[in-house]
Amino acid sequence: MLKCRDIHDRASDYLEKRLSWRARIQFRLHLFICVHCRNFIRQMRTTVTALAGLKKSPDSGTIDNQVTLLLRQSQSAASGSIPKKDR
Amino acid sequence: MDEETLITGLLAGDEAAFRHVVGEYHGLMRHVARAIIGSEFADEIVQDAWVAVIQSLPRFERRCSLKTWVLQIVSNLAKTRLRRERRSIAMGDAADLELLVATGQLFQPDGHWLEPPGNWHHDTPELLLASEQLRAAIETALTALPEMQRTVLTLRDIEGLEMEEICNILELSESNGRVLLHRARLRLWQTIDQFQRGEVE
Numbered sequence A: 001m002l003k004c005r006d007i008h009d010r011a012s013d014y015l016e017k018r019l020s021w022r023a024r025i026q027f028r029l030h031l032f033i034c035v036h037c038r039n040f041i042r043q044m045r046t047t048v049t050a051l052a053g054l055k056k057s058p059d060s061g062t063i064d065n066q067v068t069l070l071l072r073q074s075q076s077a078a079s080g081s082i083p084k085k086d087r
Numbered sequence B: 001m002d003e004e005t006l007i008t009g010l011l012a013g014d015e016a017a018f019r020h021v022v023g024e025y026h027g028l029m030r031h032v033a034r035a036i037i038g039s040e041f042a043d044e045i046v047q048d049a050w051v052a053v054i055q056s057l058p059r060f061e062r063r064c065s066l067k068t069w070v071l072q073i074v075s076n077l078a079k080t081r082l083r084r085e086r087r088s089i090a091m092g093d094a095a096d097l098e099l100l101v102a103t104g105q106l107f108q109p110d111g112h113w114l115e116p117p118g119n120w121h122h123d124t125p126e127l128l129l130a131s132e133q134l135r136a137a138i139e140t141a142l143t144a145l146p147e148m149q150r151t152v153l154t155l156r157d158i159e160g161l162e163m164e165e166i167c168n169i170l171e172l173s174e175s176n177g178r179v180l181l182h183r184a185r186l187r188l189w190q191t192i193d194q195f196q197r198g199e200v201e
């Protein structure tokens, strides 16, 4: 019988469906009888989903500089002379 | 922009294509470089990686996604540099693998919750991120994670890469990668749980 601590320790494997068939059944069984772990798993799922919402791009200044540099690089690459990086 | 259009655009020196990849990949590349060699050399490695990407793109064989290929270039350059600096790779080291959550504090000796998870007022991903303060708490916790945990979590949960790709890029064993990911997630869950308890009190 799995303990709450096992649920805590293996939650990511459960959420990512990495558990064996047998382990998954045991996991489910524990969730069925334990409201705290059901709560915990729901919260972990919410946490992981929320993280995807944090994706952000670099600021436009960084992008502008980098793009300018790359364009210059690719032009020299196209013309056959590849300069060492500018620094 | 699909990947083929993107690659064609890059090869043609199209500015929109460059703008797109830089926006999408630059931050990620820094994450990977920082995780391997530390922030001191990260920017330099990323610059070198961009040059290598431009030069090697005509020979890109499409055996993986463009993103993975680019990140592998970053990883290889960082590791080469690391050897040159005669440093040992800091990945998956003791600090990273150390148990973040002292489970003794969370559980009774018989394995039951000592203090069960609280009831969350913000109980959906949308609600979590809608609270400015909670979002800030999550970002702070993310920054405070050990480098490798943060990188694995970022690549997996924020950027959506496959675990196999991540372990490959960071040269982690599959099991270490999973441990790092889970510990990082637990720390964030704990942060959110504590925040929501604090709000109720």
Ligand SMILES: [Zn+2]
Residues within 6 Å of the ligand: A003, A004, A005, A007, A030, A034, A035, A036, A037
């Ligand atoms: Zn339980």
